[in-house]
Amino acid sequence: MSKMDRHSIELNEAARNVALVLKRGALEPLWLACIAVCIDVFVFALAFWFALYGATPTEQFAPVGAAGWAILGSGVVVASMVAIGGYRSAVMANRVSFLTYSLLCAAGPIAAGIAFSPVTNLSTAFASAALSLTVAIIPTRLGGNMIIRWVIETGLIARRAVIAGGGEEAARLIRGLNARPGNDIRLHGIFDDRDDIRSPKQVLGVPKIGGYKDLIAFVRAADIELVIIALPFAAEKRIKWLLDEFRVLPVEVGLSTYSKDFAFDQNRRAPLLARVKRSYAPECRLAKRLFDVFFALCALAVFWPVMALAALAIRLESPGPVLFRQHRHGYNNRIIEVLKFRSMYTEMSDPLGKNVVTKDDPRVTRVGRFLRRSSIDELPQLFNVLRGDLSLVGPRPHAVEAMSSQHERFTQIVDGYSARHRLPPGITGWAQINGWRGEIDDAKKLEARFEHDLFYIENWSIWLDLKILLQTPLSLFRAKGAY
Numbered sequence: 001m002s003k004m005d006r007h008s009i010e011l012n013e014a015a016r017n018v019a020l021v022l023k024r025g026a027l028e029p030l031w032l033a034c035i036a037v038c039i040d041v042f043v044f045a046l047a048f049w050f051a052l053y054g055a056t057p058t059e060q061f062a063p064v065g066a067a068g069w070a071i072l073g074s075g076v077v078v079a080s081m082v083a084i085g086g087y088r089s090a091v092m093a094n095r096v097s098f099l100t101y102s103l104l105c106a107a108g109p110i111a112a113g114i115a116f117s118p119v120t121n122l123s124t125a126f127a128s129a130a131l132s133l134t135v136a137i138i139p140t141r142l143g144g145n146m147i148i149r150w151v152i153e154t155g156l157i158a159r160r161a162v163i164a165g166g167g168e169e170a171a172r173l174i175r176g177l178n179a180r181p182g183n184d185i186r187l188h189g190i191f192d193d194r195d196d197i198r199s200p201k202q203v204l205g206v207p208k209i210g211g212y213k214d215l216i217a218f219v220r221a222a223d224i225e226l227v228i229i230a231l232p233f234a235a236e237k238r239i240k241w242l243l244d245e246f247r248v249l250p251v252e253v254g255l256s257t258y259s260k261d262f263a264f265d266q267n268r269r270a271p272l273l274a275r276v277k278r279s280y281a282p283e284c285r286l287a288k289r290l291f292d293v294f295f296a297l298c299a300l301a302v303f304w305p306v307m308a309l310a311a312l313a314i315r316l317e318s319p320g321p322v323l324f325r326q327h328r329h330g331y332n333n334r335i336i337e338v339l340k341f342r343s344m345y346t347e348m349s350d351p352l353g354k355n356v357v358t359k360d361d362p363r364v365t366r367v368g369r370f371l372r373r374s375s376i377d378e379l380p381q382l383f384n385v386l387r388g389d390l391s392l393v394g395p396r397p398h399a400v401e402a403m404s405s406q407h408e409r410f411t412q413i414v415d416g417y418s419a420r421h422r423l424p425p426g427i428t429g430w431a432q433i434n435g436w437r438g439e440i441d442d443a444k445k446l447e448a449r450f451e452h453d454l455f456y457i458e459n460w461s462i463w464l465d466l467k468i469l470l471q472t473p474l475s476l477f478r479a480k481g482a483y
Contacts, residue, residue, distance in 0.1 A: 015210040015218050018189055022222035027156045030282035033087035036144060037078055044074035047136035048109065054128030073109035080105035089157060090182070092148040098141045106133060158186040161226035164215060164242055166192040166199030166208055169256060170230040174204045176262040185226065185264065191215040212242065219249050220333050226264060230256045250279045250332055250422035279422040279457055280331070287462055288424070292392050295469065296385040299392075307379050310341050313367045320346030323380055327351070328397035331424040336389040338397055339380040343368025352401040381427045393465040394426025395453035420453040423460060430456035433468055433475040 011019065048070035053061060081087055086101035110129050151157055163170050170190055177183050189209040192199040201208050210218065219227065227246060231239050239255065246253050254264035311322045323339050330336035342349070348363035357364060357372070364372065371377040384390040390397065431452035436445065456464070 011214055011217050011221060012210055014207070015189070015214050016221070018209055019218055019222035022160060022188060022224065025223040026158060026160055026225070027151065028282040028285075029089045029157050030286060032089060032092075032148065032151065032157065033082075034286070036087050036092065037082065039140065039144075040078050040081070041074050043136050043140055044077045044106070045070045047132040048073045051110070051129040051132040054132065073112075076109050077102075077105045080108070089148060089152060092144055093152055095142065095145045098145055099137065102137050102141060103133075106137070152184075155186050158184050159225045160223065161185050161187055161228055162215065162218065162224055163187060163190045163206065163228050163230050164192070164212065165230040165235075166190045166194065166203055167230075169232050170199075170203045170206070173228060173230045173256040173262065174206060176256075176259075180262050183262075185262075188222075188224070189218075191218070212245070216245065216249060219251060224251055226252045226254060228254045228256055228264065233257055248333075248416050248419040248422070279460075280424075284460065288391055288465070289388070291462055291465060292385050295392055296382045299379075300382050303379055303382075306376060307341075310367075310371060310376050310379070314342055314365075314371075317367045318345055318365055324349060325351070327400050328425070329400060329418070329421055330389055330397060331421060333418045333421045335400060336384070336397065336425075338390070339384055341368075341371050341377040341380060343372050343377050352399060378427055385427065389424075391424040391426045393428055393430075393456075393468045394423050395420040395429055395456065396432060396449075397425035417450065420450060420457070423457050428468060428472040428475075429453065430464075430468055433471045435475070 045067075049066050052066040052069060056066070081101060084101065084105070085091060086098075086105065091097045091101060110133070163173065170192075174187065177185055177187070187206050190199075190203060190206055191210050191212055191214055192208055193211040193213075196208075199208060215227070218224070227249070229239055229242055231242075243253065252264070256262070314322050321342060324342040324344075326338050326340065327335050328338045343365060344350070344363045345365060350363070368377070381390055385392055429452075431449040434452055436449040436452055456468075
């Protein structure tokens with residue numbers, strides 16, 4: 001069978017309708033934890049301040065100093081809660097556990113505050129602390145518990161999943177998930193190539209909405225977190241084929257035949273799944289987004305005069321818009337609109353990217369040649385970063401119709417090419433600082449770029465992003481093939 005990633009798949013109507021409902025992502029438990037942390041920083045700081053106010057003699061009380069100690073104490077409590085897992089959804093959904101964790105983490109700062117503050121009456125100090133914490137903790141814990149339980153029961157933070165494979169193995173999987181206490185997986189469809197006799201149109205209420213060829217397109221159209229392969233041990237060859245196909249997706253893949261408790265925990269994976277894992281987990285997404293916004297704002301503050309001069313030079317040299325807009329492949333192969341300074345004559349622009357730019361290309365203006373060589377033409381993409389379409393660091397986004405100098409599509413040159421879209425694309429990347437940028441006049445150049453992109457995806461960290469960002473200016477001086 002041909003590779004599912006080699007051509008665009010048109011989803012059938014059933015799969016398209018389900019994908020439309022799931023277009024927006026589910027609420028990640030991490031975001032709930034972040035909201036709880038932000039609320040607690042304020043609540044505990046306020047509680048500690050009033051505790052100090054009640055425990056300290058009026059003539060010795062310093063409001064500003066008390067505020068500093070209160071913020072410090074609040075930070076200690078929240079950091080302790082994070083360290084012991086006090087903001088996990090399962091903990092916050094249990095009233096007793098949530099209260100217990102909170103009181104245990106607050107005990108240390110309370111004792112330290114009383115020990116170091118000018119307290120004259122210990123009973124007054126403890127009474128003040130107890131009253132402040134009771135007023136602060138009990139309402140927030142009870143209210144938070146009600147909200148978290150409602151969120152869990154309505155499935156807002158459940159993992160969205162689809163099944164690859166139907167029949168008896170799918171039925172076993174569905175029964176196992178339904179019987180599992182605290183199951184957080186919601187099934188949204190079955191994909192199977194077999195006929196309706198071997199793989200029914202519906203298995204225990206879960207409908208079959210397409211074949212294997214539809215699955216990758218479905219995962220890219222919908223926000224799915226987990227693909228579960230439900231095939232028997234005897235279908236080992238088909239399982240390995242599917243795993244190879246799913247390498248291009250940024251989602252977790254599970255094998256029902258290897259799962260004992262149907263938890264599909266990323267930390268307990270079958271050996272076969274070593275190459276197929278979720279590459280853009282919530283904690284990665286949050287860290288990368290904070291990194292991008294901070295450094296993009298810093299870059300705009302530094303480079304805005306350069307951008308203003310570039311815009312003026314473009315306007316003076318040739319008629320047409322200052323900015324060039326081009327559709328490119330973004331995260332999970334989705335189409336994004338990328339901004340650049342216009343480097344070609346307007347009437348010769350190539351929005352589809354079908355014709356590669358070569359040395360002394362007559363379409364490129366004199367200003368444009370300098371902008372491209374120095375990569376100043378990429379600076380407007382900082383606004384794409386702030387918008388969330390791009391990251392500062394990642395695999396470079398290529399035009400939707402990108403071709404080599406020999407007019408070959410990139411997907412024809414490299415098998416499984418879209419595996420490089422498992423992280424958001426970036427303005428710069430690991431391939432670029434290692435010299436793999438510019439014209440693709442040899443298949444080996446694209447293969448090398450692809451391998452560097454995969455290395456980055458598999459080894460991503462904030463420190464690697466920082467290293468690439470710092471090395472990018474130096475790489476521009478030794479860049480070849482950028483015209």
